[in-house]
Amino acid sequence: MSGRRPGPPREQAGVRAHWFILVAVLCSIAAALIVQGYMHHLAGISDDSAPAAGTSTTVPKTVTEGGPVVDSRGDSVHSVHPPERTLALTFDDGPDPVWTPRILDVLRKHHVHATFFVVGSAAIDNPDLVRRIVAEGHEIGVHTLTHADLGNAPQWRRQLEVQGAQKVITGITGQSASLLRPPYSSGNAAVNDATWSAMQDLADEGYLSVFSTLDSKDWQRPGAAAIEQKLAAPGRQGQVVLMHDGGGDRADTVAALDSSLSRWAAEGYKVTTVGAAVGIDSMRQASVAEQISGTALGWGIRLSDFVVTAISWALVVAGVVTLARAVLVIGFAARHSRIARRLSARGRGRRRVDVAVRPEVTDPVTVIVPAYNEAAGIEAAVRSIAASTHQVEIIVVDDGSTDGTADLVEALALPRVTVIRKENGGKPSALNAGLQAASHQLVVMVDGDTVFEPGTVRALIQPFGDPAVGAVSGNTKVVNRGGILGAWQHIEYVVGFNLDRRLFDLAECMPTVPGAIGAFRRDALLGVGGVSEDTLAEDTDLTMSLCRDGWRVVYQDDARAWTEAPASLGALWRQRYRWCYGTLQAMWKHRRAVVQGGAAGKLGRRGLGYLLVLQVLLPLFAPVVDVFALYGLFFLDPLRIAALWLGFLLVQFLMAAYAFRLDKEPLRTLWALPLQQFVYRQLMYVVVIHSLVTAVAGLHLRWHRMERYGSLSVPSER
Structure with missing residues (x-):
């Protein structure tokens, strides 16, 4: 039974507003989950420097047989090596809260600067380490947002991975990086058609691709002695040395780095950043708009992480x-x-x-x-x-x-x-x-x-x-x-x-x-x-x-x-x-x-x-x-x-x-x-x-009368 009660005129508008609020909240939560899932679960930092499979019919010889720093902007392709007896020291997959500080301590001990190709998701989790890297005179490069394989990624994801990582770096440091190292890359000869296509797309946006010529193989975790052996004889030609400060236990990397820097110094090698090695300034001061955009992205990702963590605990409760x-x-x-x-x-x-x-x-x-x-x-x-x-x-x-x-x-x-x-x-x-x-x-x-x-x-x-x-x-x-x-x-x-x-x-x-x-x-x-x-x-x-x-x-x-x-x-x-x-x-x-x-x-x-x-x-x-x-x-x-x-x-x-x-x-x-x-x-x-x-x-809901269907009948005792 229901009495007729007229509802106030503003009820209908209020109800529509409530639906909007509800949908907005659910969409916001869904967006936070998608961001957090993409950042932490869709991809991940794993063993790097694994040679990519696939053909290389479209890759020019300037790339496959050239130097490790590749500039494919415009219609021409250029590649260069560091000068003789110059070692451009690079680290991938960081920053890591345990191993990056130890590597920075070793570099400071030897008065050496290096290039750190950072992963955006790791940088979001460790912004102070990114600032320390820049403050101590080191160089930052882009290693994508989630360590995704750019060669196998569609166009939209390439842009998201690289530009997302760039915004993270800008939001943390106030600077923009132009060096890019595609994850799962090794030397020039391993560049396939898919990776080359990604390099060309990103070159139009001002990125220089950096490969390695001397791989420490520390990503295989062979032990400190084996890593040292890989780095023991760089030769006269300039090299881009690949090591890792993230992606797992890097205790052997720290030990091998310390001894290798001592050996290189004794042998007269110059150890520096990629930019200094090839004579470019790879980092520039970002504009105010770029800094605001990067900061907003960083806080958005952190907020998503907070929301998902809160939801996880609430789910347990x-x-x-x-x-x-x-x-x-x-x-x-x-x-x-x-x-x-x-x-x-x-x-x-x-x-x-x-x-x-x-x-x-x-x-x-x-x-x-x-x-x-x-x-x-x-x-x-x-x-x-x-x-x-x-x-x-x-x-x-x-x-x-x-x-x-x-x-x-x-x-x-x-x-x-x-x-x-x-x-x-x-x-x-x-x-x-x-x-x-x-x-x-x-x-x-x-x-x-x-x-x-x-x-x-x-x-x-x-x-x-x-x-x-x-x-x-x-x-x-x-x-x-x-x-x-x-x-x-x-x-x-x-x-x-x-x-x-x-x-x-x-x-x-x-x-x-x-x-x-x-x-x-x-x-x-x-x-x-x-x-x-x-x-x-x-x-x-x-x-x-x-x-x-x-x-x-x-x-x-x-x-x-x-x-x-x-x-x-x-x-x-x-x-x-x-x-x-x-x-x-x-x-x-x-x-x-x-x-x-x-x-x-x-x-x-x-x-x-x-x-x-x-x-x-x-x-x-x-x-x-x-x-x-x-x-x-x-x-x-x-x-x-x-x-x-x-x-x-x-x-x-x-x-x-x-x-x-x-x-x-x-x-x-x-x-x-x-x-x-x-x-x-x-x-x-x-x-x-x-x-x-x-x-x-504070809205007043009017009485809603239920429809009657005439399905009742007098029951018998059960």
């Missing part, structure tokens, strides 16, 4: 919370079931077996049915209640219906059925009207789209044998569970709602008695001022008010009510949006319960805490989990990600199977559970996020 929740609800549900079986076997007794036995409750009951345009199902609802095995008075409150709802009820001519006609004022006002007209102290409230079993009312009121109980929640079942959407909602009702209610019952912190089936003491309702209109979830607001007033609220799983669930995604969205928004309103309204004592404190610290963590914070983060799972499939280990997802699904399935067993439901519906994780779960998460943003923005 979310996983622990999810597992803890599964264990918690299963444990409480098992205990609740044992207590219920003992009570059922005795036919009487308190819900808690450690206290005195209570008598069977036989008091007559007033059933209030608020109805607004319920013509599709009102007859079945009233007939089912009238067929109750317990003595009932039925009050149907027609809340200004325009479809003849009241006429249909009166036409039934059933005994003990009263129809109250009133102007439309909303569901709370209809319930309060029925409450004022009620003849009995025990009151059952039921929606106009819900039917009872013959024994439902009797089962529902039995907990009132305990004078501390002020309200009882029944077991709501989905009647139109055919089709995939109906199956998903059926699973949610059995697993999500009813398992939680068993936990809330034993923890004495029940936050909601559903509008579809709830029983109350009339005095308790009047004591809290009746049903409030303060929120869109009047059932949750009312239940919390009763808890804060000192009443205990319990769950009776054998009191079943059958209700229609939304049959379309649009209807489902409207219903859950209202539920969630109203629950947030109720949580905020009763927030002071957190610091109160007694029953109110149990609601505040247990019930509201549970709702906040499991139904607000966790769904708020859940879309990020899904985005991260996609990230893992592309950038991490797909098998591990799939295994984790299957493990999560197994936990969900076992929990669902146990819940279905408790409710005596056939397990065949669980075929829809895996599909539920892909569509339905995301929809519910977005509902929570949208509701939370709406609440924080």
Whole structure:
């Protein structure tokens, strides 16, 4: 039943803004994941200087037989060697936080400068080392952003790798580098057609390609003595020496460098940078625009790393919370079931077996049915209640219906059925009207789209044998569970709602008695001022008010009510949006319960805490989990990600199977559970996020009436 409540004009614009904010946040997170995945997982620093395979039919001899420094700008190709007895010392794959400082210390000891071809991703992680390299007079060269093979990369990635690394260098040092060493390159003779094509593309942007003529082979980790042996006889011709300061353990490189520099100095070799060796100034002061762009890129990458690290830790927390929740609800549900079986076997007794036995409750009951345009199902609802095995008075409150709802009820001519006609004022006002007209102290409230079993009312009121109980929640079942959407909602009702209610019952912190089936003491309702209109979830607001007033609220799983669930995604969205928004309103309204004592404190610290963590914070983060799972499939280990997802699904399935067993439901519906994780779960998460943003923005959500489908029929006792 829904009353008509006009929404404020600015709601629609606000809702559209919320969608924009949500999409923007998810896109930002996705962008951060893509950047971090590209930087750290798509490529990586591995053994360098491995000869490239492929033909070299288009590579000019000036390159294959020329010097190690190649200038292919313009229409001509030039290559040069360092002068005789000159060694251009180069290091690849850094900077490394362990080995680069040690290499710099060795170079300073020998008063030698070198060229460091840095990897952009490593430079981002160690900016202080890059600054130290420049400050101590060394030269910086580009070794791509992620150590990607430029010869096998498409045009767009070549540009990204080289220009990205250049921007990183500029952002850190304020200078621009013109020397480029393609990863996985060795000597000139190994240049193939693909690498040559990349060199030509990048030459047009001002880059000089630098190869090696004397390879230390330290990337093979042969030991310090073997590296020294490789470098022992440079010869008279000028050389470009290749060593590494990153990419793994470089202890042998440090040791071999120290001894080699001593030998070269004794033999009269000049050791310097590539630029100094060939007579060029390879680094220039970057423009202000270039520095700003480089700094922005660097901070963007660091922010992406921070976001992914935060998400990774949050995923661990979310996983622990999810597992803890599964264990918690299963444990409480098992205990609740044992207590219920003992009570059922005795036919009487308190819900808690450690206290005195209570008598069977036989008091007559007033059933209030608020109805607004319920013509599709009102007859079945009233007939089912009238067929109750317990003595009932039925009050149907027609809340200004325009479809003849009241006429249909009166036409039934059933005994003990009263129809109250009133102007439309909303569901709370209809319930309060029925409450004022009620003849009995025990009151059952039921929606106009819900039917009872013959024994439902009797089962529902039995907990009132305990004078501390002020309200009882029944077991709501989905009647139109055919089709995939109906199956998903059926699973949610059995697993999500009813398992939680068993936990809330034993923890004495029940936050909601559903509008579809709830029983109350009339005095308790009047004591809290009746049903409030303060929120869109009047059932949750009312239940919390009763808890804060000192009443205990319990769950009776054998009191079943059958209700229609939304049959379309649009209807489902409207219903859950209202539920969630109203629950947030109720949580905020009763927030002071957190610091109160007694029953109110149990609601505040247990019930509201549970709702906040499991139904607000966790769904708020859940879309990020899904985005991260996609990230893992592309950038991490797909098998591990799939295994984790299957493990999560197994936990969900076992929990669902146990819940279905408790409710005596056939397990065949669980075929829809895996599909539920892909569509339905995301929809519910977005509902929570949208509701939370709406609440924080201070917008007022109007009442959304659910469509009725006429699928109700009077059930028989199960």
